[in-house]
Amino acid sequence: xxxxxxxxxxxxxxxxxxxxxxxxxxxxxxxxxxxxxxxxxxxxxxxxxxxxxxxxxxxxxxxxxxxxxxxxxxxxxxxxxxxxxxxxxxxxxxxxxxxxxxxxxxxxxxxxxxxxxxxxxxxxxxxxxxxxxxxxxxxxxxxxxxxxxxxxx
Amino acid sequence: xxxxxxxxxxxxxxxxxxxxxxxxxxxxxxxxxxxxxxxxxxxxxxxxxxxxxxxxxxxxxxxxxxxxxxxxxxxxxxxxxxxxxxxxxxxxxxxxxxxxxxxxxxxxxxxxxxxxxxxxxxxxxxxxxxxxxxxxxxxxxxxxxxxxxxxxxxxxxxxxxxxxxxxxxxxxxxxxxxxxxxxxxxxxxxxxxxxxxxxxxxxxxxxxxxxxxxxxxxxxxxxxxxxxxxxxxxxxxxxxxxxxxxxxxxxxxxxxxxxxxxxxxxxxxxxxxxxxxxxxxxxxxxxxxxxxxxxxxxxxxxxxxxxxxxxxxxxxxxxxxxxxxxxxxxxxxxxxxxxxxxxxxxxxxxxxxxxxxxxxxxxxxxxxxxxxxxxxxxxxxxxxxxxxxxxxxxxxxxxxxxxxxxxxxxxxxxxxxxxxxxxxxxxxxxxxxxxxxxxxxxxxxxxxxxxxxxxxxxxxxxxxxxxxxxxxxxxxxxxxxxxxxxxxxxxxxxxxxxxxxxxxxxxxxxxxxxxxxxxxxxxxxxxxxxxxxxxxxxxxxxxxxxxxxxxxxxxxxxxxxxxxxxxxxxxxxxxxxxxxxxxxxxxxxxxxxxxxxxxxxxxxxxxxxxxxxxxxxxxxxxxxxxxxxxxxxxxxxxxxxxxxxxxxxxxxxxxxxxxxxxxxxxxxxxxxxxxxxxxxxxxxxxxxxxxxxxxxxxxxxxxxxxxxxxxxxxxxxxxxxxxxxxxxxxxxxxxxxxxxx
Numbered sequence: 001x002x003x004x005x006x007x008x009x010x011x012x013x014x015x016x017x018x019x020x021x022x023x024x025x026x027x028x029x030x031x032x033x034x035x036x037x038x039x040x041x042x043x044x045x046x047x048x049x050x051x052x053x054x055x056x057x058x059x060x061x062x063x064x065x066x067x068x069x070x071x072x073x074x075x076x077x078x079x080x081x082x083x084x085x086x087x088x089x090x091x092x093x094x095x096x097x098x099x100x101x102x103x104x105x106x107x108x109x110x111x112x113x114x115x116x117x118x119x120x121x122x123x124x125x126x127x128x129x130x131x132x133x134x135x136x137x138x139x140x141x142x143x144x145x146x147x148x149x150x151x152x153x
Numbered sequence: 154x155x156x157x158x159x160x161x162x163x164x165x166x167x168x169x170x171x172x173x174x175x176x177x178x179x180x181x182x183x184x185x186x187x188x189x190x191x192x193x194x195x196x197x198x199x200x201x202x203x204x205x206x207x208x209x210x211x212x213x214x215x216x217x218x219x220x221x222x223x224x225x226x227x228x229x230x231x232x233x234x235x236x237x238x239x240x241x242x243x244x245x246x247x248x249x250x251x252x253x254x255x256x257x258x259x260x261x262x263x264x265x266x267x268x269x270x271x272x273x274x275x276x277x278x279x280x281x282x283x284x285x286x287x288x289x290x291x292x293x294x295x296x297x298x299x300x301x302x303x304x305x306x307x308x309x310x311x312x313x314x315x316x317x318x319x320x321x322x323x324x325x326x327x328x329x330x331x332x333x334x335x336x337x338x339x340x341x342x343x344x345x346x347x348x349x350x351x352x353x354x355x356x357x358x359x360x361x362x363x364x365x366x367x368x369x370x371x372x373x374x375x376x377x378x379x380x381x382x383x384x385x386x387x388x389x390x391x392x393x394x395x396x397x398x399x400x401x402x403x404x405x406x407x408x409x410x411x412x413x414x415x416x417x418x419x420x421x422x423x424x425x426x427x428x429x430x431x432x433x434x435x436x437x438x439x440x441x442x443x444x445x446x447x448x449x450x451x452x453x454x455x456x457x458x459x460x461x462x463x464x465x466x467x468x469x470x471x472x473x474x475x476x477x478x479x480x481x482x483x484x485x486x487x488x489x490x491x492x493x494x495x496x497x498x499x500x501x502x503x504x505x506x507x508x509x510x511x512x513x514x515x516x517x518x519x520x521x522x523x524x525x526x527x528x529x530x531x532x533x534x535x536x537x538x539x540x541x542x543x544x545x546x547x548x549x550x551x552x553x554x555x556x557x558x559x560x561x562x563x564x565x566x567x568x569x570x571x572x573x574x575x576x577x578x579x580x581x582x583x584x585x586x587x588x589x590x591x592x593x594x595x596x597x598x599x600x601x602x603x604x605x606x607x608x609x610x611x612x613x614x615x616x617x618x619x620x621x622x623x624x625x626x627x628x629x630x631x632x633x634x635x636x637x638x639x640x641x642x643x644x645x646x647x648x649x650x651x652x653x654x655x656x657x658x659x660x661x662x663x664x665x666x667x668x669x670x671x672x673x674x675x676x677x678x679x680x681x682x683x684x685x686x687x688x689x690x691x692x693x694x695x696x697x698x699x700x701x702x703x704x705x706x707x708x709x710x711x712x713x714x715x716x717x718x719x720x721x722x723x724x725x726x727x728x729x730x731x732x733x734x735x736x737x738x739x740x741x742x743x744x745x746x747x748x749x750x751x752x753x754x755x756x757x758x759x760x761x762x763x764x765x766x767x768x769x770x771x772x773x774x775x776x777x778x779x780x781x782x783x784x785x786x787x788x789x790x791x792x793x794x795x796x797x798x799x800x801x802x803x804x805x806x807x808x809x810x811x812x813x814x815x816x817x818x819x820x821x822x823x824x825x826x827x828x829x830x831x832x833x834x835x836x837x838x839x840x841x842x843x844x845x846x847x848x849x850x851x852x853x854x855x856x857x858x859x860x861x862x863x864x865x866x867x868x869x870x871x872x873x874x875x876x877x878x879x880x881x882x883x884x885x886x887x888x889x890x891x892x893x894x
Binding site: 018027032033034035036037038039040041043044046073074075078083087090091092094096097098099100101102103106122124125126128129130131132133134135136137138139140141142 | 172174175177178179181182183184185186187188190191272334335336337338385386387388389415417418575577578583635636637638790791793794796797798799800801802823824825829831832833835837838
């Protein structure tokens with residue numbers, strides 16, 4: 001089947017065969033490899049995207065179900081040559097190591113800051129509890145978003 | 154004590170001591186950084202692997218017919234199709250590329266397929282019909298030892314073996330099997346070159362050793378196989394051993410097409426080696442004044458079905474079995490057994506983690522017995538420069554600031570004023586199961602010691618090339634960036650060596666540079682960094698000599714305050730310098746385990762603060778503060794990243810991360826059941842870096858990757874003991890160990 005949906009603000013169509021996940025469709029059919037596959041079961045958040053305003057794991061969404069929906073991926077949070085403030089904050093805080101979890105954290109944090117521009121540290125942790133990072137121990141990620149929320153040291 | 158002169162830092166923006174923004178930060182943040190999982194080639198096929206469902210079985214027959222009959226399948230290969238050496242292995246090639254007569258662990262590869270898309274490849278892999286005669290798996294390490302089914306035995310005897318202390322404490326300790334769980338699973342792409350050779354782009358920590366193993370098993374000339382460094386999502390030791398590398402090249406050359414393979418998470422848990430589970434017995438002897446008199450230890454680690462690095466991990470466990478303490482009478486016996494459990498090998502800390510949990514528990518036990526504060530006991534016995542290693546007797550010549558680590562850790566205020574008001578920060582977390590009034594707080598300390606670089610006479614070297622181009626200086630290397638920041642620190646070293654502010658790291662394949670060795674053993678900053686610094690300083694001197702200059706900076710060569718050659722002209726001249734750096738030589742130990750076995754050492758200390766729900770056996774790790782010997786901090790922010798990340802993995806091993814093995818089968822090969830720390834589990838961390846000149850690393854730098862993981866686990870265990878009074882002789886600590894004891 002062919003699905004039509006709005007991807008990062010642009011009308012897009014993609015071929016879907018079988019029980020394809022939205023993640024696999026984005027990566028393999030649409031050619032947007034920024035969303036990462038790490039656990040295939042919604043535990044790690046590496047594939048986080050925003051679907052019709054909701055932050056979801058794209059590995060748990062069937063590609064065929066996004067007909068008519070709006071999808072935002074890491075590629076869509078900022079223009080080609082600019083960084084979103086969330087990305088800038090992570091860059092400056094040293095919150096990127098291997099980077100495999102990074103797109104998921106970016107999408108989840110953009111979602112957080114859009115609804116709550118000055119989250120407390122507890123709110124930051126709660127919002128990002130679905131994203132696993134194996135490299136940083138989360139310290140730099142927390143500092144990045146505390147800084148962005150205006151409460152950093 | 155140390156006399157070595159540290160190389161002068163030539164001023165340059167973005168040089169050593171700064172924390173410049175990561176050069177790969179923007180593409181990683183924007184999702185455009187290319188990982189092995191993201192690679193693509195025209196006409197590409199997908200590979201998949203048929204794996205054994207049994208931990209031990211004889212292969213009666215393999216029928217590839219049903220798989221080949223599936224439309225879109227291009228190849229189904231078995232052991233018979235391996236043209237060269239049938240086996241591989243990092244130290245001993247004992248592991249079949251594809252199993253032929255017998256399978257020895259659950260998930261062992263038996264056949265590989267290539268098909269037009271991934272689902273078809275997986276379908277075909279499942280369709281390969283393998284008839285097994287199931288055998289009883291050997292999963293009991295004691296039984297394996299009795300049969301002498303071992304990879305290595307270690308025996309260390311140092312000093313008077315008859316001496317006894319006035320106070321003696323014994324203990325038996327156990328460490329479960331931890332997984333590296335890098336977020337990126339194993340992945341790669343092999344592209345045939347049309348002339349019988351192949352280019353391999355795959356997840357790796359050590360491309361030259363992958364290349365050698367591919368060459369051997371494919372029966373090719375070395376120049377026919379090129380292994381290319383590629384983007385990887387973490388490593389932590391899991392990527393030292395070959396897994397899909399030979400398979401990909403076999404399929405690519407057989408089909409004549411590029412072949413890509415990506416392991417699923419469950420497959421990744423069987424596709425790489427794990428941290429060795431260990432059982433340890435210890436006896437510490439001390440005098441009443443606290444002087445450590447004698448340490449006896451027995452260390453048993455389970456290597457699983459194949460050798461991997463078990464022999465080296467066992468040796469390391471034995472060498473570091475006493476910790477950073479002086480002791481003149483030591484007896485250690487170690488054994489690495491062979492079973493049908495999952496193969497184990499390198500993971501961050503490499504044997505030192507397991508014994509640290511045990512020797513630190515013993516030091517605390519001794520402190521209690523003697524009535525001495527745990528830190529005071531450690532300070533009294535602190536191993537330092539000019540002392541001899543308690544195990545090998547090696548004279549420690551590089552700086553080892555154990556006392557400074559202890560003193561600074563003790564002086565750090567505990568930035569925490571008791572259990573939090575926010576109930577979600579209690580041990581039960583958002584489950585809200587913990588009664589605030591029942592919470593017990595505990596504080597624990599631990600110290601860890603680790604070698605830096607390869608040991609026991611291994612020829613440990615790294616090559617780097619520094620070139621001057623229009624883009625600035627380029628550092629060419631095959632050293633792998635696993636996320637730790639190699640691409641930053643090598644560029645910083647080049648800038649400070651050359652006196653130029655523009656430098657970038659460029660990865661090149663195995664045909665274009667010699668080995669940089671593995672990104673492991675905390676070694677790349679010292680070894681590849683050493684090569685980079687030497688190349689940069691030699692190049693600077695050659696340029697100055699050629700032009701009679703007295704300074705080189707971003708404008709060009711200067712003489713007496715006058716610019717004599719512009720930087721563009723220098724770039725056009727094609728200046729370059731290639732250096733192979735070797736660290737001080739090490740030697741195999743004698744039959745008593747004695748000798749100059751290690752090139753350098755690092756020490757770190759951790760203090761953990763935990764809250765425990767004693768009824769439910771739940772733990773919340775609040776803080777882990779640390780002091781770490783870093784030699785010279787070349788990039789403080791990257792070091793902090795290593796420290797915080799390493800502590801998190803140490804906390805994981807202390808309270809949650811364990812592969813559950815039953816009868817040789819992994820029962821939790823997924824992220825739902827193998828618990829990884831989340832941001833809600835992250836402790837606050839205060840880190841002090843202890844700097845001292847005298848190590849042989851560039852500008853005196855030491856490796857920093859592993860020490861954070863070594864004693865953090867032991868410190869958390871000590872804090873749980875402090876909170877509960879339970880013995881806590883096993884990690885990960887399970888709820889029943891606390892609630893029931």
